Amino acid sequence: MNNKVFLVQLNKEAAQFSARELCAFGFNVDFEAEQPDRALNYVTRRLPFAVVIDLSTSLADQCLDLGQKIRQLLPSLQLPLVFLGGRSELVEKVKKELPGAVLTTAENLRQVLMRLSLAKNSPTNPSIAQRSVLAKAA
Numbered sequence: 001m002n003n004k005v006f007l008v009q010l011n012k013e014a015a016q017f018s019a020r021e022l023c024a025f026g027f028n029v030d031f032e033a034e035q036p037d038r039a040l041n042y043v044t045r046r047l048p049f050a051v052v053i054d055l056s057t058s059l060a061d062q063c064l065d066l067g068q069k070i071r072q073l074l075p076s077l078q079l080p081l082v083f084l085g086g087r088s089e090l091v092e093k094v095k096k097e098l099p100g101a102v103l104t105t106a107e108n109l110r111q112v113l114m115r116l117s118l119a120k121n122s123p124t125n126p127s128i129a130q131r132s133v134l135a136k137a138a
Contacts, residue, residue: 004048005113007031008039008066010057025110036062040069050116051079055086064090067098080116084109
């Protein structure tokens with residue numbers, strides 16, 4: 001089972017804290033805490049089971065662009081994109097431009113990733129399982 005999560009959180013201390021917290025629940029976490037564009041190289045080479053992108057940073061627009069680039073480069077993969085926080089206009093942009101992306105809070109991240117992991121490893125159609133995760137995360 002692939003339990004690797006890639007976290008794009010442009011505050012190193014917050015990224016380290018989030019990574020430790022998720023590791024405690026069995027996720028293998030790598031993160032990018034400086035430049036969102038570097039994350040694209042990682043994601044295309046390592047193919048984590050999910051990418052978590054924090055929109056509450058000063059570089060939130062670049063982080064949103066990262067999500068769009070991931071979808072363009074890996075359209076056939078059902079790679080879950082999970083977005084944390086962000087200004088309301090960015091949240092609306094995610095909903096419009098990245099259908100299927102999950103929007104959540106830092107407090108609910110662990111539960112969302114656990115549901116996505118269960119859905120991804122479900123013997124049923126992953127797209128149906130992912131839709132159920134989206135409904136619960138909303």
